[in-house]
Amino acid sequence: MNKTVYSLGLGPGDHELITVKAKRILEESDVVVVPQSNEQGRSVAREVILHYIDASKIEMCYIPMTNNKEELVKRYTEVAEKIKEMIEQGKSVSYVTQGDPTIYSTSNYLTEKLVAAGVRVKHIPGISSINAAASMLGLPLSVKKGNFGVYEMPGDPESVADLIQRHPTTVFMKVNNKLPTLVETVKRIKPERAFLVKRIGLDGEAVYDMLNGATPPESAYLSVAVIKRGGK
Ligand SMILES: C[S@@+](CC[C@H](N)C(=O)[O-])C[C@H]1O[C@@H](n2cnc3c(N)ncnc32)[C@H](O)[C@@H]1O
Incomplete structure (x- = not known):
């Protein structure tokens, strides 16, 4: 064989x-x-x-x-x-x-x-939803001397805040029903940018600005969040 x-x-x-x-x-x-x-x-x-x-x-x-x-x-x-x-x-x-x-x-x-x-x-290899999300937003995941972190969305606000502070850019996958925790946390810690990108390339595709736009729906199945802390 x-x-x-x-x-x-x-x-x-x-x-x-x-x-x-x-x-x-x-x-x-x-x-x-x-x-x-x-x-x-x-x-x-x-x-x-x-x-x-x-x-x-x-x-x-x-x-x-x-x-x-x-x-x-x-x-x-x-x-x-x-x-x-x-x-x-x-x-x-x-x-x-x-x-x-x-x-x-x-x-x-x-x-x-x-x-x-x-x-x-x-x-x-395939194009990951990580790359697809950043391309859809037209935002760099990383620039020279920078870095980015990718995490499965944690359930508690302290971990969310901690992870966002670690990198210039943080990507959360599998946001699903933990979205309210994410929205609450970004509003509290106010990173430079915070987006949720839903169903990329599929019916129902949507981008939500979690700091300035309309509140995203409760559930975020097939969503990736891209958070830019500010700085490199
Ligand atoms: C089981 S993981 C699979 C990840 C996949 N292997 C990748 O490279 O994108 C499922 C998660 O990927 C993300 N995802 C996959 N496809 C997506 C899409 N079309 N739009 C937004 N997020 C997507 C979501 O965060 C979802 O919860």
Whole structure:
């Protein structure tokens, strides 16, 4: 078994934001596995790849939304075994993820299990929502001698304030229902700029200025916050 399985990044959701390489590998794959955590919900990844391949090549794999580590490990191992079986049957297989496969992605866990099962995995990078958010705002993530930090949105205001003070630019991902904490904190500590960018490249795309604009809606599923403290 010397075939490579590809882990493809698809970009933030606009089908034109995938790489030429990812598109070619999608077209060459016999099976494209799409991991999805919400069985009922829409899969942005599926919608992106349907622009390039027929639905018959897509294999949806549900990963339960749970904090039960054992259950998750079991499920990822099952999906990895399934992929291994397919490649042993001579099929070319790839699996996909929204944004970049190495950033907060189910693909990271699946890759770990595949590698442990002796499968060779090659990642093809995708445009992360981090880059897409900064480009949409037309703001630099970093300039010479500067830096930026990327964090999963914390739940308590002290951690939010602490992280914002650490870097000239801070990006919070997975803001979701913690948005009220974020809005409250930026209003209190008054960084130079504070934006929430929602559903980039998808229907319902929106940008909220958290310091000066209208208050964003309560929930911010598929949102990235970009905060500029001021200074480099
Ligand atoms: C599981 S992480 C996946 C990150 C992805 N691998 C990446 O590189 O962008 C999901 C988080 O990514 C961000 N995200 C992904 N796609 C987005 C989009 N189209 N618009 C805004 N945020 C997005 C949100 O913060 C969301 O909560």
